[in-house]
Amino acid sequence: MFGLLDGSLKKPTVPPSTDQELASWLKNDAKVKSWILKSVDRSIVLGLRPLSTATKMWKSLSDTYGTISTARQFELEVELANLQQGDLDITSYFNEVRLLWTEQDLLTAALVSGPASPEVQRERQKIRLLQFLARLRPNYEAERSTLLNREDLKLEGVLATLVREETRQRTQAALDTRPGPGETFVFSAAKGPPRGHSSPAARGNGSNSSSADVFVAYRPPNQRRDVECHHCHEKGHT
Template sequence: MTWIMGSVDQSLVLNLKPYKTAKDMWEYLKKVYNQDNTAKCFHLEYEIARYSQGDLSIQNYLSGIQNLWAKYVDMIYVQVPIESLADVQGVHEQSKRDQFLMKLRPEYKAARSNLMNRDLSPSLDVCFKELLREEQRLATQTILQQNKMHDNAIAYAAAHGKSKGRDMRQVQCFSCKEYRHIIVNCAKKFCNYCKKPGHIIKECPTRPQNCQASQAVVAS
């Protein structure tokens, strides 16, 4: 009993004094900590339910989900009989995969539908690998679109400059959609890859393709 009193948090010592045996103390502590775990489980279930990709990359989004689920199952599995553990784990893995897919950003709608409508449901790892490829495809597509808009803006400015003395009031930026400038001179550039202002995706220093291109230039 003395060992128990010396091991618990001081805030619980007074609550233990009415109990005269170690068994009664343990029963009380079990009840208290079980209630605490119930509250934690409820909070984690809430966090898992509201978690979504938002502005995260596919890699960071999955890491966040894995972290929340790891905390949750650590508390849940200790209460599951060993003979039922495999079944519960299977249900949780499917739930985790479905949540991962359903909380993706809208641009992944087509990829999500493809994964969820297969005859054999793919694992979370398979979904992750395919979505990484889709993320890369979307980033490349965005670069091509921005390059096209950039070229169109320059051509438009040049054409109107010749015929109208470069009346920039009629020129629209394809990045911020405001007038009187083109994307090259835009003060509100925004990168759709790293989600940061100040540059567009073709100039993004964190994008692997751009880093490789810079290294190739330096090497040459």
């Protein structure tokens, strides 16, 4: 059916063609037009519907979207340069980056074709992986250093390593919030921290008042002095 797109399969004329040949061409042309309309964004469909043949639709799409846009290439480079992991998890961060990579590949497909294409693609993937690692949050520094020392730096291995580390960090964070041996949960019905553990601000003004109820996992002073309270910032309880 590709001849209906590039115009090489011309519409039969009567005569010399038969009515059957014309009917077959019209049927196939309508089929290709429906494929095109189902394959593009709805906003594009409105501009294609008035066109009478698949050839005209294809030419319109080619003229509009088939050329490399230098402005869009620049925009993609800026978006990639500014993209950071931030609050995203590893998978969401990678999906954001992959969308931009995919559009880059589509725009520059013609530029990297030819005998040198495999080498160009490998070098591009390596640079992309390095940029991806550079924009990770600082808590992945150990894994980043390990990955950079690998000779066979591949996307699948990088993602697997980072997802495992992300899972480990989430599990460790959950364990750190659980009470350990010798801890008791204390709920203060009054506003402010439990008695004997007033916040620095409260100690300063002689008041135990606070803007919210406090739920504290209290550790005796001789246990876990490295733990800091998220509310009053004293050591020994959470």
